[in-house]
Amino acid sequence: MSKITLGRYMWERLRQIGVETIFGVPGDFNLQFLDSIFQVEGLKWVGNQNELNAAYAADGYARIKGLPGCFVTTHGVGELSALNGVAGAMCERVKMIHIVGQTTRAMQSNHMMIHHSIGSKPDHQQYNKASVPLRFAAAELWDIKTAPAEIDRVIRECFVQSGPVYIFIPLDLSAEEVPSSLLDTPLDISPTVDPATQEAAVKAITQALADSKHPILLVDALVKRFNAAPEARELVRKLNVPFFCANMGKAVVDETEEMYVGVWNGEISTPGVKEEAKKADLVVTLGYVPADTNSASFSRKLDEGMAVHINPFDVVIKGTHYPNTSIKSLLATLAKALPSTPQHTIPKPQLPPPRVPKDKDAKHITQSHLWPQFTSFLRPGDILVGETGTTVFGLCDITFPSDIRFEAQIYYGSIGWATPATLGIEIARQELERKVNGDGTNGVNGEKKEGRTVLVTGDGSMALTIQEVGTMIKAGLKVVVFVINNEGYTVERMIWGAQQTYNDIVPTSYQHLLPLYQHPSPSTSFHLATTKTELAAILAKPELADPPHLQLVEVVVDKMDTAWRLASQLAYRGGEKHREYMAKEGFVDTYGNWGLDSVTETGGVKWH
Amino acid sequence: MSKITLGRYMWERLRQIGVETIFGVPGDFNLQFLDSIFQVEGLKWVGNQNELNAAYAADGYARIKGLPGCFVTTHGVGELSALNGVAGAMCERVKMIHIVGQTTRAMQSNHMMIHHSIGSKPDHQQYNKASVPLRFAAAELWDIKTAPAEIDRVIRECFVQSGPVYIFIPLDLSAEEVPSSLLDTPLDISPTVDPATQEAAVKAITQALADSKHPILLVDALVKRFNAAPEARELVRKLNVPFFCANMGKAVVDETEEMYVGVWNGEISTPGVKEEAKKADLVVTLGYVPADTNSASFSRKLDEGMAVHINPFDVVIKGTHYPNTSIKSLLATLAKALPSTPQHTIPKPQLPPPRVPKDKDAKHITQSHLWPQFTSFLRPGDILVGETGTTVFGLCDITFPSDIRFEAQIYYGSIGWATPATLGIEIARQELERKVNGDGTNGVNGEKKEGRTVLVTGDGSMALTIQEVGTMIKAGLKVVVFVINNEGYTVERMIWGAQQTYNDIVPTSYQHLLPLYQHPSPSTSFHLATTKTELAAILAKPELADPPHLQLVEVVVDKMDTAWRLASQLAYRGGEKHREYMAKEGFVDTYGNWGLDSVTETGGVKWH
Structure with missing residues (x-):
């Protein structure tokens, strides 16, 4: 009987479900x-500079590939460093497998004082315990007999x-062997669905739609997390009613679709968008995440009596609950159940013409000028990664061309996420494109031009x-990285302590970042924009089109300038007093x- | 009645116990x-580039000042990022206060989907739960009436x-007020001691010493963690018997003391040291940490029938246990109880002359050449910070001048610790020196020259x-930073996968690090040593003497070279098979x- 180590078994299983990195x-x-890892055909290792970054990279990878981002840390020091990145995946429902190499079983049962442990009679499971609230399942491997099934179980979960x-694997156990024939049974990764409830839910939704004169759709993030974006697009097309997205659902369905209106960000929406949304007598949400940062401080108030929520695991129709559904298959079934003619x-909907910013004549780069530039800079096939901060408020305010994927960590909002996530995202993008054309290019719009991964981050966030x-x-x-240099934490300045030193960061001269890491051509690959003219010239450079x-x-921006959406949300949430503060401090x-x-x-907003 | 906010109360309390940063x-x-913070006289804020680094900086600060290193993070994203740094303090018994700004109480009790939370009905205490195994006490503040006493309690703990x-403080609670008169009652931070047990323990120790013909002392880390270094030195002088230290106890008592022998690192000690230790018929350990990395893989085997352990909270004399003692007062009492004449x-003890390394004639910088250079480079008043890796094995092998403090994270061993810890250490050093002379200088040996903080780290560790x-x-x-550039994780190469790509790191050109962070004089402050001659010239530069x-x-070192102690420990632990591996791979x-x-x-070593 052919045998392989348990370690090899784990990697082979991950490869089987499509993991390549x-x-x-x-x-x-x-x-x-x-x-x-190196024994598994088509699987590669990408080492990170630290464990938190590894978790973020795995997060980014998972978002694009729609399958688990996997990363490995070591007992204690490594796994704890990564926890915040794992919690982010927990919050934002990103598929992630954290594999922790533990001390040997003998070290553990003898409570040995092995480095990275705690105390004079250490419990080596202390770190495992710390991570319990931050995972959906864990394979705490101890016995070679049950280990393969445990690995299979958590991959499915x-x-x-x-x-x-999590997979916790004592070092000695990883070298023990299991029959390689175990790999012949394919993993079942499909969700459990109750067909009867799902059918009832679909029927009730179609009835609600038929009863409605003016239904609208609100697309949100959990659609793509549960790999249901194609089904959502199909529904959008078939229904042919106005559709909106939340910040986190931006570009899940192409913004070039006929009936797309805009980002309905509660009260703080581009003029006209909210008004269009409020015409509805039925709001159908898909994969909705009603967090404060995804609803302009809870100002997108839905009347549950006229709402249908299609959630990952259930459907709620005007208050009636249909459990045990599954969003991907439900959306497919729903689209099929709808009549072929809308x-x-x-x-x-026609939106009013864009407002004219008061600072439109400035020569320096204003935030009102900056964000719309990305509409023309982006091209089909690109992935845009936005960092928490003014960036994400700015990017959610523009409209994208077709075939753009947009990733940001809007609910969890851990600054620093975007840079390592971009590493994972670009690797995932390359892997997917290889599949499309087999030659390292994609064929979007018939052009032999790769999509790009474009990161937009801020100086405060990037530092982490x-x-x-x-x-x-x-x-x-070959990613394109934009760093907004506005001398610190501008979001925080707007919230509290505009001029306090705690909102300053370490001054950083970014031109030295590329040579620090031995970039092959730093001088032609670093670009500094301090004026609108300079920015325009840079955005037109061939190095950015085909890096x-x-x-x-x-991109140098004034520290008192910000995306209007952020200022408006704070002005709305904080009321008169906060508006006085922002005016007094001189924010734009x-x-x-x-x-x-x-x-x-x-x-x-009433929080008390 | 004069009132202050709870936030202010907390800072005032910390200032009262000597915290300045x-x-x-x-x-x-x-x-x-x-x-x-800015309202408290003598208290300042130093913001870090991320939260893990903040925890490490607080750790370093605490080690030097002997009082809590304090740092602040935010709900969820911040606190989790810091956990590994906190766990390090838990392992190495470093005083640390982690202050977490939480969501408001109303947000918590209403389970609001505020950014950084998890799920659709979030439990905002999920992160608090994750950190339970990694702290000795927590003030989970909720009520203004009990909050000040809770803060006092955990500072004492x-x-x-x-x-x-930990101190968890909901944002709204921090702004509520408490009577400022609460600050008039001084905090009691002295340990609880049972005088009767302590007296009995001292009596039994003096008896054991009197019964012994050849007692020796082994000084270790917990002595300084519990602020008992002066008492240990007093004991060393009064006993006048051979004294040794463990790696973690290095320089707790000056190595220039008459009866100092060396670092007794179990079987892997400088020739002669172990032999001297084995002459003992009684070993008195002070603040002992018998972890693998502090005992050359548990090879310092003590016969408990001839051992006295003076631990932080108890004493064990030839197997008999005396609980409820306190190391600092016990050592003081013991020293007093001893006769004035030894x-x-x-x-x-006289050690054999140093061995001659086989690579002594190399022109490039060998590890056998490198580490002894620090003996002459260091001068009284300096603090030496050693990173986990070959560095700490190398630095534990040399003898220090007088009045050197040495800090390393030898038991917990989280790579990356040393660089941020150095930030905290240097700030603490400055604060202490200001106290000594009041004019920003110290007066070691009558010279008006400041001590320096000297960091020695490796490329693999520094990257994190x-x-x-x-x-x-x-x-x-004005710290002096040495980075050993040996192309990756050399410790790991020696353990497994000498040539595997996972042991490579991102190539880094360190000369660009200073300009990246706008160093005022990068060209005169960066020094590259690739040969012994270059290293000698650099070490003699005035910029390093008075930065x-x-x-x-x-410092460029070959990737297959390492401190002999590390190679020996691995050769000892891994046996013949591992020695063959190291030889085959070509390690020095x-x-x-x-x-x-x-x-x-x-x-x-038998682990099974």
Whole structure:
């Protein structure tokens, strides 16, 4: 009987479900089973500069590939460093497998004082315990007999729950052997669905749609986390009613679709969008995440009596609950159940012409000028990664061309996420494109031009995880990185302590970042924009259109300037007092009155 | 009645116990109470580049000042990022207070989907739960009436346990007020001691010493963690018997003391040291940490029938247990109880002359050449910080001048610790020196020359936390940083996978690190040593003797070279098979036979 090590078994299983890259940081309790990665055809290792970055990279990878991002850490020091990245995947429902190389079973049962342990009679499971609230399932491996089934079980849970799971593997166990024939049974990663409930739910939804004169769709993030974006697009087309997205659902369905209106960000939406949304007598949400940062401080108030929520595991129709459904198959069934000719003939909503920003004549780069530039800079096939901060408020305010994927960590909002996530995203993008054309290019719109991964981050956020730019350079990734240099944490300045030193960061001269990590051509790959003219020239450069290497663009923006959406949300949430604060401190008020003129319910949100 | 906010109360309390610096990363759930730091006379804020680095900086600060290192993070994203740094303090018994700014109480009790939370009905205490195994106490503040007493309680626990404690403070609560008169009652931070047991223990120890013909002392880390270094030195002098230290206890008592022998690192000690230790008929350990990395893989085997352990909270004398003692007061009482004339007249041990390394004639920088250079480079008043890796094995092998403090994270061993810890260490050093002379200088040996903080790290370790060099530059800290560039994780190469790509790191050109963070004089402050001659010239430079700014020295070392102690420990632990591996892969065998000629118990350590 042919046998393989348990370590090899784990990697083979991950390869079977489509994983091609393992991230992580080596350590003496995982080195031995890292070796077996190289034995698996089509599987590669990408080492990170630290463990938090590894978790973020795995997160980014998972978002694009729709399957688990996997990373390896070592006992204690490694696994704990990664926990915040894992919690982010828990919050945002990103498929992630965290593999921890533990001390040997003998070390554990003898409570040996092995480095990375705690105390004079250490419990080596202390770290495992710390991570319990931050995972959907864990394979705490101890026995070779049950280990393969445990690995299979948590891989399945990772898919079904779409979130992080753990595999704890004592070093000695990883070298023990299991029959390789176990690999012949395919993993079942499909969700459990109750066909009867699902049928009832679909029937009730179609009835609600038939009863409605003006239904609208609101597309959100959990659609793509549960790999249901194609089904959502099909539904959008078949229904042919106005559709909106939440911040987190941006570009899940192409914004070039006929009936797309815009980002319905509660009271703080581009003028006209909210008004169109409020015409509805039925709101159908798909994969909705009603978090504060995804609803302009809970100002997108839905009347549950006229709402249908299609959630990952259930459906709620005007308050009635249909459990045990599954969003991907439900959306497919629903689209199929709809009549082939749309029942509604709502005209395509027309938005008012864009407002003119008060600072439109500035020569320096204003935020009102900056964000719309990305609409023309992006091209089909691109992935845009937005960092938490003014960036994500700015990017959610523009419209994308077709075939753009947009990733940001809007609910969890851990600054620093975007840079390492970009590493994982670009690797995943390449893997997917290889599949499309087989020659390293994709064929979007008939052109032989690769999509790009474009990161937009801020100086404050990038500082936390800046070393992962080095990993991207080492891996030869040709991403385009924009860093908004506005001297610190502008979001925080707007919230509290505008001039307090705690909102300053370490001054950074980004032109030295590329040579620090031995970029092959730093001088032609670093670009500094301090004026609108300079920015325009940079955006037109061939190096950015078809990057020969990683490109870094530093965009200098005034520290008191911000995306109007952020200012408006804070002005709305904080009320008069906060508007006075922002005015007194001299923050830029892009459209006057903090953009609140069309807000219907002003005043602070009641949290008490 | 005069009132202050709870936030202010907390800072005032910390200032009262001697804290002068608060580390951390701002976030929207801590900004408001960060403001009150600036209201407290003599308290300052030093922001870090990320939260893990903040925890490490607080760790370093605490080690030098002997009081809590304090740092602030924000709900979820911030606190989780720091956990590994906190666990390190838990393992190594470093006083640390982690202050987490939480969401408001209303957000918590309403389970609001506020950014950084998890799920659709989030439990905001999920992160608090994750950190339970990694602290000695926590003030989970909810009620203004009990909050001040809770803060007082955990500050006391931090001192008594010498380890991390948490303060969770909902943002709204931090702004509520308490009577400022509460500050008039001084905090009691002294440990609880049972005088009767302590007296009995002292009596039994003096008896054991009197019964012994050849007692020796082994000084270890917990002595300094519990602020008992002066008492240990007093004991060393009064006993006048041969004294040794463990790796972690290095330089707790000056190595220039008459009866100092060396680092007794079990079987892997400098020739002669172990032999001297084995002459003992009684071994008195002070603050002992018998971890693998502090005992050469458990090869320092003590016969408990002839051992006295003076631990932080108890004493064990030849197997008999005396609980409820306290190491600092016990050592003081013991020293007082001893006769003024030493009872033993053991001659000062003479070690054999140093061995000649096989690679002594190399022109490039060998590890056998490198480490001894630090003996002459260091001068009284300096603090030497050693990173986990070959560095710490190398530095534990040399003898220090007087008045050197040595810090390393030898039991927990989280790579990346040393760079941010150096930030905290240098700030603490400055604060202490200001106290000595009041004019920014110290007066060691009558010279008006400041001590320096000298960091020695490796390229692999530094990568994890490299951005904290920026914080040091911003703060104008004049530390001397040595980075050993040996192309990756050499420790790991020696353990497994010598040539595997997972042991490579991102190639880094360190000369660009200083300009990246706007160092005021990068060209005169970066030094590259590739040969012994170059290294000698650099070590003699005035910039290193009296640094006008942070100095960075890159030392290029072959990737197959390492400190002999590391090679010997691995050769000892792994047995014949591992020695064959190391030989086959071509690692440098500094003294031949992996330095095992004097090892009495060869062969692998039994872990099964």
